[in-house]
Amino acid sequence: MKGLFSALLVPYDENGQVKEQGLREIIRNNIDVQQLDGLYVNGSSGENFMLTTEQKKEIFRITSEENNGAVKLIAQVGSINLDEAIELGKYATELGYDSLSAVTPFYYKFTFDEIKNYYDAIIEATGNNMIVYAIPALTGVSVTLEQFDQLFENEKVIGVKYTDGNFFMLERLRKKYPDKLIYSGFDEMLIYGAISGVDGAIGSTYNIHGKLAKQIFDLVQKDEVAKAYEVQHVMNDIIEKVLELGLYQTLKEVLKVKGIDAGTVKKPMSSFDPAKQEAVKKLVEDFNL
Template identity: 80%
Template sequence: MKGLFSALLVPFDENGQIIEQGLRDVVRFNIDVQQIDGLYVNGSSGENFLLSTEQKKQIFQIVSDENKGKVKLIAQVGSLNLNEAIELGKYATELGYDSLSAVTPFYYKFTFQEIKAYYETIIRETGNDMIIYAIPALTGVSMSMAQFDELFQNEKIIGVKYTDGNFFLLERLRKQYPNKLIYSGFDEMLIYGAISGVDGAIGSTYNVNGKQAKQIWDLCQTGKVAEAYEVQHKTNDLIEKILELGLYQTLKEILNVKGIQAGTVKQPMSSLDPAKKDAVKHLVEKYEL
């Protein structure tokens, strides 16, 4: 379960329906071209929180079918509706996903004990392993070292997707829990996670730039940090441009430019401004995507 995982993009048509062949092609592109080690399915990059339960199941099924056991699969099943999270967790487990993941409950000001019970319930009902999805910038939930200590006492909680800029807490977690999986969640900070000893990374830009991300990762593993920084600088130049144009819209358009039917984003997100399409083509050429 170590290495780089793409936070999988999902192609939608103008009516918000999943483009099945497009999704299959995105899976193949990640495996065959980007050569990633795994797929993180139905996370933020998959526009998960805009989807119905049936759409989420459809995505889990298509990805599992197309993957055919080639790379590791993590199913993000987190939901404010605990019954939905359990239903999705059972479904993904039956499909053979290697682990579940779940975003911390958000919007309402849940107590830590409520958050802990949420994870324990999903684990108990599904029987699968769990990777906590910690992304305080979007959920408003920041967990302390003591709270991670309490969660990690559960052997079925095997790690965390750590999308946080608190590198002191990251260092403390790594030192205290060498046997738990820690995934870096910020693509633009991959190098910092790598030199901090994380076990891998999960990111949206790996759908189009996975090969460079693997360069950064591999260079850090062999102690070539200065060389890794040069690749990270180039990667971050690209990420800056993608963010300026619109994150998910631009990532999908990059795939469209490359002949993969990546469709558009799901409303209420806005489709890519047609005036920006030439800029996206320029990115593909300039960064040799």
């Protein structure tokens, strides 16, 4: 389960329905072109929190079929509706996903005991492994080191997707839990996570430049940190431009330039501004995406 995972993009049509063929093309790009080690399915990059339960299942199914055992699969099933999280967890487990993941429950001010019970309930109902998805900037939930101690008491909690800029906490987690999987979740900070000893990373922009992310990770493993920094500079130049143009919209437009039917974003997100099309083409050309 170590390595680089794409936070899988999902193409939608103008009515908000999943474009199956386009999704299969995005999956193939991640596996065959970007040569990533796995796919993180139905996370933020898949616009998951705007989907129906049936759409989430559809994405899990299509991804499992197209992957056909090629790379590792992690199913993000988190929801503030625990029944839905369990239903999705059972479904992904039946499809053979290598692990589940779940965002910390959000919106309501859940106590830590409630959060821990949420993870334990999903694990008990599915029998599958769990990767905690910690992203406090979006959920408002910060898990302390002592709370991670309690979460990791469940042997089925095998790791964490750590999308946080607190590198002191990351270092403390790495030192205390050398046998747990820690994935870096900030693409623009990949090198810092790699230097801190993470086991891998999960990123949305890897859909278009996964090969660069792998270079960074591999160079750090070889203690060639200066070279890794140079690659991170290039990757961050790309990320900076993508963010300027609109994150998910631009990632999909880049894939379209490459001949992949990446569809549009799910409403209420705004569709891509056609006036920015030339800027996307230039981005693809300038960085050989």
